[in-house]
Amino acid sequence: MDEVIYFDNAATSWPKPPGVMEAMARFLNEIGANPGRSGHRMAVEAGRVVYEAREVIAELFNAPDPLRVVFGLNGTEALNLVLRGYLRPGDHVVTSSMEHNAVMRPLRALERQGVEVTVVPCAPDGTLDPGDVLAAIRPNTALVVLNHASNVVGTILPIHEVGAAVGTAGRSPLLVVDAAQTAGAVPIDVQADGIDLLAFTGHKSLYGPMGTGGLVIGERVDLDRLEPLKRGGTGSRSEHEEQPDFLPDKYESGTANAVGLAGLAAGVRWVLERGVETVRAHEEALTRRLVDGLRAIPGVTVYGTLDPARQTATVSFNIAGMEPSEVGLRLDEEFGVLCRVGLHCAPAAHKTIGTFPTGTVRFSLGVFNTAEEVDRALRAVEHLARDARRKTHDAGRRRQIEWRKATP
Amino acid sequence: MEEGYAVILVYSTAHALKAEKALQRAGISCKLIPVPRHISSDCGVCVRIRRADQEEALEVLESAGVGIEGVHKV
DSSP: OOSOEEOBTTTSOOSOOTTHHHHHHHIIIIIOSOTTSSOSHHHHHHHHHHHHHHHHHHHHHTOSOGGGEEEESSHHHHHHHHHHHHOOTTOEEEEETTOOHHHHHHHHHHHHTTOEEEEEOOOTTSOOOHHHHHHHOOTTEEEEEEESBOTTTOBBOOHHHHHHHHTTSTTOOEEEEEOTTTBTTBOOOTTTTTOSEEEEESSSTTOOOTTOEEEEEOTTSOTTTSOOSOOOOOSSSTTOSSOOOSTTGGGOOSOOOHHHHHHHHHHHHHHHHHOHHHHHHHHHHHHHHHHHHHHTSTTEEEOSOSOGGGBOSEEEEEETTBOHHHHHHHHHHHHOEEOEEEOTTOHHHHHHHTOTTTOEEEEEOOTTOOHHHHHHHHHHHHHHHHHHHHHHHHHHHHHHHHHHHHOO | OOOSEEEEEESSHHHHHHHHHHHHHTTOOEEEEEOOTTTOOOOSEEEEEEGGGHHHHHHHHHHHTOOEEEEEEO
C-alpha cells in the first residue's frame, strides 16, 4: 500500500507545512555559519535566525521577552533542566498520575536523592481535580509539575485553574507545565495561565523538525537557583571560566541546532498565521468523528473523557480479543494506518486509566489529517474488530467441543 | 554633530540581536560587528552606531530592556 494514513502525530507530526524544509535548506545553503560565535555577516545572520525563532515562540506563548526562551533538544531535555536544576534534597514536588516518563523518571531519580514526590491521582478518564493539587501543597513544595494534556488519552489538565490558585498560595511553588502534547494545538498564554516554566518540543504541533524544543522561563523564576544542565561555550564572556548568569546563555551551552531552529521558526510562523484556534477547531471536529465512530464498533473500548472539547486529537482504544501489538501491525500492513501501540512511555497514565501493562492502540491526529482518512481508519478498525469477534467465537466453540469430548 | 562611531557592548549575541531590532524599529541605523579586541576579549558581537545617535540609542535600549555592559568610542 503506497498511500498511508499517518495517525502518529503525538509522537512526531508529519507531514510538515510548506516552508519548513525550505527554511532549513536556506540555512544550510546560504547561512550555514555558527550562531552566536564569530562576528562576520554569516555568523550574525545565523544568530538572527535563532533569535527570530525565540521571537515567534515568545509570541505564540505570550512570553514577556524573547530572551526568556531557552532552546534545547526537545521537551524531555527542558523538563530535565527544570527538575534536576531546581530541586534540592528536602524539597517537595507535586505532580499527577497522568505524567509521561519525561517527568516521572527524573522525579524518581531525584526521590532517591532526598526530594519528596507526591503523585496526585487522576480519575480513570485522566481528569484532575485542581483542588487535589492544592491540597497536596506543603510548606516545602518547590514545584508543581503537570502535563498540559496526556500523551495517552489526550485529556487536558486544568492548568489555568491550578496556575491561578498556585500563584496565590502561601509560599507559592512554581508551576511547571509539560506542553509536549499541546504547544501549537491548544492555546497557551504563560502569563494569563500562571505558568512559570513551560517545556515545549518542536517536532509535534509546532511542526518543526526533531531535535528542537525548549523552555520558556517566567519572571518569578529565581535564576540563581535554577542550575544549568550543561556548562560550556556560549560565545559570550569568553574570558571567564565561569558559566554566564544571564538568559538565555546560562542554559544554552554548545552550538545550537540552528538549522533545526530555522525549521521550527517556519513551523511556528505557519501555526501563528493559521491561528491556534483554527488548528484546534479542525482537530476537535476530527476527534469527535473518530471517538464517535470507534464507540459505535462492537468490541471496541475507547479511553479518556470521550469529549473532544476536553482533550487533544489523541485517542486511545482497544479491541476485545486482540492484543494492541497485533492491531498495530495489521493496521500498518493491511490498511496503511500508522499509529502507536503499547504504553507510550507513560506507565503511570496507563495505570490510571486501567490499561497497564497491556497498553492501548493510540491514534493521534494532526492538522493535515482529514475526515476521509478518519473514515477509512474506522473501516479498518471495524474489520479487525469483526475478525477478533469471530476468533473469540470460534475459540469458544472449540473449548465447548473439547469439554464435551472430555466429559464422558 | 559628533562624527565617528560608538559601540555598545551587550551580554551576548541574542542581546545584540534584540538591540538591533529595537534600534531598527526606532529608525536608528546600526550594525552588529565583532567586539574590538582592545575593548574586550569577548568573542561575540556588539552594536555599532553613529556617535551622533548615541544618546537616543541608549534610551531606546533601556526602554526595550536590553542590558548594556558598556559604551565605547571607536
